[in-house]
Amino acid sequence: xxxxxxxxxxxxxxxxxxxxEVDGGKxxxxxxxxxxxxxxxxxxxxxxxxxxxxYVQRICSVCPIAHATAATYALDDALGLTDKIPDNGRIVRNxxxxxxxxxxxxxxxxHLAALDYVKAPAGVDPLLPQYQGDYRLPDAINxxxxxxxxxxxxxxxKAHQLLAVWGGRAPGQRAxxxxxxxxxxxxxxxxxxxxxxxxxxxxxxxxxxxxxxxVAGVYSDWLDIGRGCKNLxxxxxxxxxxxxxxxxxxxxxxNGQDGSFDAGKITEDVKHSWYVxxxxxxxLPTESVITPDPTKAAGYSWLKAPRYDGNVMEVGPLAKLWxxxxxxxxxxxxxxxxxxxxxxxxALDASKVAHSLMEWLLQLKPGEPTCAPNEVPKSAHGMGxxxxxxxxxxxxIKIENYKIAKYNAVVPTTWNxxxxxxxxxxxxxxxxxxxxxxxDPNNPIELVRVVRSFDPCIACxxxxxxxxxxxxxxxxx
Ligand code: NFE
Numbered sequence: 314x315x316x317x318x319x320x321x322x323x324x325x326x327x328x329x330x331x332x333x334e335v336d337g338g339k340x341x342x343x344x345x346x347x348x349x350x351x352x353x354x355x356x357x358x359x360x361x362x363x364x365x366x367x368y369v370q371r372i373c374s375v376c377p378i379a380h381a382t383a384a385t386y387a388l389d390d391a392l393g394l395t396d397k398i399p400d401n402g403r404i405v406r407n408x409x410x411x412x413x414x415x416x417x418x419x420x421x422x423x424h425l426a427a428l429d430y431v432k433a434p435a436g437v438d439p440l441l442p443q444y445q446g447d448y449r450l451p452d453a454i455n456x457x458x459x460x461x462x463x464x465x466x467x468x469x470x471k472a473h474q475l476l477a478v479w480g481g482r483a484p485g486q487r488a489x490x491x492x493x494x495x496x497x498x499x500x501x502x503x504x505x506x507x508x509x510x511x512x513x514x515x516x517x518x519x520x521x522x523x524x525x526x527x528v529a530g531v532y533s534d535w536l537d538i539g540r541g542c543k544n545l546x547x548x549x550x551x552x553x554x555x556x557x558x559x560x561x562x563x564x565x566x567x568n569g570q571d572g573s574f575d576a577g578k579i580t581e582d583v584k585h586s587w588y589v590x591x592x593x594x595x596x597l598p599t600e601s602v603i604t605p606d607p608t609k610a611a612g613y614s615w616l617k618a619p620r621y622d623g624n625v626m627e628v629g630p631l632a633k634l635w636x637x638x639x640x641x642x643x644x645x646x647x648x649x650x651x652x653x654x655x656x657x658x659x660a661l662d663a664s665k666v667a668h669s670l671m672e673w674l675l676q677l678k679p680g681e682p683t684c685a686p687n688e689v690p691k692s693a694h695g696m697g698x699x700x701x702x703x704x705x706x707x708x709x710i711k712i713e714n715y716k717i718a719k720y721n722a723v724v725p726t727t728w729n730x731x732x733x734x735x736x737x738x739x740x741x742x743x744x745x746x747x748x749x750x751x752x753d754p755n756n757p758i759e760l761v762r763v764v765r766s767f768d769p770c771i772a773c774x775x776x777x778x779x780x781x782x783x784x785x786x787x788x789x790x
Contacts, residue, residue, distance in 0.1 A: 379701030391695030402493020493684035628704025
């Protein structure tokens with residue numbers, strides 16, 4: 314038996330380590346460890362609630378808009394604004410969040426994951442170094458994909474420009490606030506956005522989706538690897554009105570059954586997380602304690618273990634499109650729950666969001682209001698739920714004496730990359746790793762293919778520990 318540790322997992326965002334036991338050429342056990350304490354919720358305490366959407370964007374610069382969105386939804390809820398958002402405000406929020414979806418999904422496929430399947434030409438940084446692997450794309454497709462790596466950088470720039478038209482800057486925009494947005498709507502911005510979006514739609518439909526299909530066709534065995542827990546959760550995203558209708562609906566898929574979503578069933582476990590247990594047991598997000606305990610014996614991650622009605626749940630584009638009954642994803646059946654299923658769902662998601670962005674631009678009304686006036690109450694509670702690029706994202710806020718008394722963000726990668734829960738059930742990435750074939754423990758490309766398919770939100774040295782516990786160091790791929 315070999316113990317394989319990849320720390321950090323590179324070409325993802327954030328700080329993640331995985332530790333696998335490999336026996337008979339397959340992973341028999343896996344542990345996923347978030348190696349950095351975040352603590353941003355603690356920084357928020359004592360601040361003006363209307364600053365929350367500014368602070369939380371600093372959690373991550375790949376998905377800052379999702380955090381700003383969840384924070385403002387929580388504030389809309391706390392300030393009694395949810396049914397008062399002007400159409401323009403709701404639509405501009407969607408446009409800013411949608412633009413970030415496009416840059417994030419393009420980034421993930423071309424600049425983070427594709428090099429697990431596309432052979433980089435000799436001597437081309439930053440495409441090299443990469444793991445040794447069974448790179449099997451026909452030469453012409455491989456060469457085109459390398460070209461698309463560079464084209465994708467241009468496309469990310471356009472998506473950021475689109476975001477900045479409405480958000481003032483990218484990645485950390487300034488427009489999304491409680492009640493709507495600070496941006497005004499004018500014809501020039503709409504025209505500029507359509508111009509940028511046309512190029513993005515063309516790239517996503519003709520290049521990104523086509524490349525994912527080509528890779529999935531050649532690596533079709535990866536439609537049977539990385540199944541995971543097969544329970545899915547989405548909070549839904551992109552409000553279409555002020556009554557709760559979203560472009561993608563909220564929902565769950567548990568033990569093979571579709572179900573409706575109930576926010577009251579979200580809990581967090583910390584038995585294996587480096588946090589103080591408090592009174593012990595699963596906690597609602599409003600009750601969970603964020604007191605670090607790095608010496609906890611049973612702990613092995615800074616991530617908590619979120620659960621839905623006690624179930625381990627995968628979140629992300631696959632969950633969202635499956636729950637939305639998207640026919641191409643549903644049509645894959647069991648194969649959707651796989652490494653390639655996740656890449657395919659993410660590409661289809663990018664296409665749907667890009668086309669929806671065009672529709673939203675046409676719905677804007679130049680000159681009309683974009684924000685509802687508002688006031689911070691002395692005390693209130695709020696919950697803001699959206700689906701970030703990587704899946705279900707929730708923020709919970711408690712206001713006391715006009716200030717933030719408590720804040721909690723339960724983020725997509727906490728759902729996907731979290732550790733075992735109080736019942737010792739492994740998290741989604743841990744489950745997806747178990748059973749994965751590993752040809753050479755010294756070159757664990759299969760493990761990073763599984764982990765990267767979840768698009769977790771890193772960089773440095775890879776340590777692979779052999780049974781005699783000798784640590785060897787490699788350059789980072
Ligand atoms: Ni840092 Fe994020 C997204 C959020 S993942 S990328 O999408 O929320 O936890």
